[in-house]
Amino acid sequence: MIYTIGGLHLSLGCDKPMDIFSGWSNYLERLEENWNRKITADDTVVLLGDHSWALKLEDSKKDLEYIHSRLNGKKILVKGNHDLWWQTMNKMNAFVESNGFDTIRFLFNNAYSVEGIAICGTRGWIRENGEPQDIKILSREAGRLELSLQAAAKLGGEKVAFIHYPPIYGSEENVLITEVLHKYGVKRCYYAHLHGASVRGALNGERAGITYKLVSADGVGFDPIQVN
Numbered sequence: 001m002i003y004t005i006g007g008l009h010l011s012l013g014c015d016k017p018m019d020i021f022s023g024w025s026n027y028l029e030r031l032e033e034n035w036n037r038k039i040t041a042d043d044t045v046v047l048l049g050d051h052s053w054a055l056k057l058e059d060s061k062k063d064l065e066y067i068h069s070r071l072n073g074k075k076i077l078v079k080g081n082h083d084l085w086w087q088t089m090n091k092m093n094a095f096v097e098s099n100g101f102d103t104i105r106f107l108f109n110n111a112y113s114v115e116g117i118a119i120c121g122t123r124g125w126i127r128e129n130g131e132p133q134d135i136k137i138l139s140r141e142a143g144r145l146e147l148s149l150q151a152a153a154k155l156g157g158e159k160v161a162f163i164h165y166p167p168i169y170g171s172e173e174n175v176l177i178t179e180v181l182h183k184y185g186v187k188r189c190y191y192a193h194l195h196g197a198s199v200r201g202a203l204n205g206e207r208a209g210i211t212y213k214l215v216s217a218d219g220v221g222f223d224p225i226q227v228n
Contacts, residue, residue, distance in 0.1 A: 006048025006192025049080020049164030124165035
């Protein structure tokens with residue numbers, strides 16, 4: 001089976017507690033209980049960004065170790081806006097390999113075939129007031145998504161997109177992202193990023209032939225959502 005959840009915001013290697021926020025009390029215990037109750041070693045979980053508050057790759061070790069050793073299954077990690085520790089694929093792959101975190105893989109300009117589903121995605125971005133730097137980042141992320149979908153097309157099966165930022169929120173739509181989704185025939189898109197009160201404005205349903213689903217940790221009660 002495939003599951004997904006996003007925005008764990010782990011801080012086991014730094015002093016950045018999340019339980020000071022409403023709804024996050026005992027969240028690690030709740031996450032482990034929900035996760036390990038239904039997810040087995042044979043299952044795969046796509047984690048949609050904001051995995052760790054670490055600033056450097058070496059400082060993410062305790063958080064990645066937690067994901068590897070305390071949570072069942074195989075994990076595919078997508079970059080989030082707070083994942084400042086994120087490096088090149090070569091560096092990250094070498095890091096998890098050297099630490100024995102063999103249940104962790106990264107989704108970054110690539111795709112994975114799992115149980116007949118082609119898993120693809122990117123971080124995404126949001127456009128704020130049309131600033132040029134935001135447009136530049138949006139174009140780059142749309143390009144990354146296209147690279148991932150091109151890889152997914154070669155794998156075959158249903159292409160399911162996993163994006164950290166919401167492609168659509170309220171009246172705002174990141175058309176550079178949604179155009180790529182439509183171009184490659186994506187019918188399902190999971191996203192995260194939104195927490196707290198912003199969850200209420202999330203799109204959970206169909207828009208122009210694509211079904212969107214928010215899977216932020218607190219938005220789903222720290223309980224991974226089944227994909228297939």
